[in-house]
Ligand code: UDP
């Protein structure tokens with residue numbers, strides 16, 4: 001049998017897109033041996049029914065359906081675990097990651113043997129605010145984190161069996177895939193493609209969601225925020241020390257005078273705020289440690305549907 005390509009797609013309320021996705025994948029992967037794994041991440045629309053219909057019409061399609069919405073990261077993890085392929089291609093189910101480009105990834109992999117073949121998109125058509133915030137995020141995280149991330153390089157990529165197994169060997173629960181892909185290493189190739197708007201429906205990401213995603217990237221791959229807290233404390237000590245010396249000198253020269261109400265309040269508020277921020281930073285790490293030690297499963301699969309025979 002020829003090499004098997006597993007296409008893994010997380011789907012949250014993508015009922016309107018799945019049939020088109022399947023049709024395009026069938027067309028693009030014509031002549032290759034492939035399977036499509038749809039992970040229904042607790043959709044509230046007809047995603048389950050549509051995907052189930054696809055599994056019944058075609059034995060190349062497998063449906064994993066979560067018991068509720070767990071998020072894209074757990075959905076990807078479930079898909080990667082289920083994938084039987086010699087290479088796995090991760091793609092969104094809203095057709096923003098064109099199956100034709102996925103085919104190019106497969107070809108590049110055959111040609112070069114690279115363990116990671118990444119599809120990098122430009123940001124054409126994205127909102128100004130989101131583009132700006134993304135830029136800021138990449139600058140920030142590359143400055144802080146132990147891994148390098150590149151704007152436009154996301155989950156749309158091909159991973160060899162070795163790369164997938166390496167990812168699956170990482171035991172952490174709070175997964176930030178963009179960082180993990182970079183962390184596992186392996187030879188990589190990149191192709192670029194035009195950013196496309198979603199076929200149907202709307203994005204499931206809110207600003208708040210994106211923000212906490214960015215935060216989990218920083219916390220997951222860097223201890224620097226903790227170090228910043230230490231530095232803040234040290235700078236604070238230096239200031240306090242200089243201030244006290246100045247007070248003593250003044251006292252020696254002019255004696256005691258009772259004013260400086262504003263200074264006192266100012267210093268209290270300043271130190272209080274620094275303490276609060278520091279506790280918040282430390283709290284973020286502790287919260288994640290707490291999540292990890294609870295060791296709950298990353299998702300619950302309620303249905304796993306694949307037709308055994310037919311085509
Ligand atoms: N997705 C998911 N669970 C979620 C949110 C999103 O499985 O809780 C899937 C979604 O169906 C899509 C992919 O993740 O296939 C990317 O989501 P979306 O298109 O909303 O995000 P964007 O394209 O804006 O990054």
Ligand code: MG
Pocket residue numbers: 092094096198203
């Ligand atoms: Mg999308």
